[in-house]
Amino acid sequence: MQLLHGIFQVGGDLVGLTVDEPGAIWNDCNSYVIRLDEGLLLFDAGCGDTMDQLFANIRYWGMDPADIRYAFLTHPHYDHAGGGYVLKDRGVHLVSGKETADAVHKGDNRCCGYLYHKVFNPFDVDTILDEGQKITVLGLEIEARLMPGHSMGCTIYSFVWEGKKVVISGDVIGTKLSGDFGWSGSIDFCRTEYLDSLKRMADLEIDYMLPGHGMVYFSGAKRRVEEVLNTALMEWRQ
Numbered sequence: 001m002q003l004l005h006g007i008f009q010v011g012g013d014l015v016g017l018t019v020d021e022p023g024a025i026w027n028d029c030n031s032y033v034i035r036l037d038e039g040l041l042l043f044d045a046g047c048g049d050t051m052d053q054l055f056a057n058i059r060y061w062g063m064d065p066a067d068i069r070y071a072f073l074t075h076p077h078y079d080h081a082g083g084g085y086v087l088k089d090r091g092v093h094l095v096s097g098k099e100t101a102d103a104v105h106k107g108d109n110r111c112c113g114y115l116y117h118k119v120f121n122p123f124d125v126d127t128i129l130d131e132g133q134k135i136t137v138l139g140l141e142i143e144a145r146l147m148p149g150h151s152m153g154c155t156i157y158s159f160v161w162e163g164k165k166v167v168i169s170g171d172v173i174g175t176k177l178s179g180d181f182g183w184s185g186s187i188d189f190c191r192t193e194y195l196d197s198l199k200r201m202a203d204l205e206i207d208y209m210l211p212g213h214g215m216v217y218f219s220g221a222k223r224r225v226e227e228v229l230n231t232a233l234m235e236w237r238q
């Protein structure tokens with residue numbers, strides 16, 4: 001579905017855009033495409049088994065999956081990065097934070113293949129972004145902020161679109177109408193790091209928040225992050 005002019009959600013099982021066989025409670029994450037003059041940017045890949053569906057959704061909106069130039073990964077979990085190897089094989093330039101790059105290279109338990117009863121297919125990330133690092137791809141400047149906690153690889157990506165600050169937030173903020181946080185079952189889940197990430201994220205200006213699952217926030221995104229920080233402070237303070 002088109003979210004904004006030139007920004008599309010092309011994957012996600014909670015809205016039925018891509019539907020995988022049941023593996024975990026939540027399978028495919030939300031995947032987003034940004035359409036630029038020189039090609040397409042993809043954010044998160046889903047489990048991989050549904051890549052054909054994701055590509056069909058891209059075609060539905062008049063775009064060509066062969067035009068995907070870059071794919072950004074929010075973290076290494078199977079439902080977000082499982083399809084990364086398919087993109088790599090197609091020559092897509094992959095971008096992530098350092099911890100995610102290491103996890104998907106090894107394909108180890110940080111990728112949570114076990115949760116989906118699948119083997120994670122490892123692959124190499126091409127560009128590794130550090131905290132606060134900005135990268136300009138196809139003319140769009142994108143800033144990476146490392147937000148470890150849900151997994152140690154969590155990275156959010158922000159950019160300005162039609163004068164608004166858009167944040168692609170992965171699983172840092174729970175937006176499934178149940179629970180404030182991303183799933184806490186990760187092998188590398190860390191409350192201390194998560195709380196610190198939420199404090200930093202609450203300082204950000206956010207107009208639109210495009211999360212890893214569930215609802216897109218077209219208003220009240222910053223308020224939502226502040227609510228989650230407040231919950232974390234009350235539940236996790238020691």
Ligand SMILES: [Zn+2]
Nearest residue numbers: 075077171182
């Ligand atoms: Zn996750």
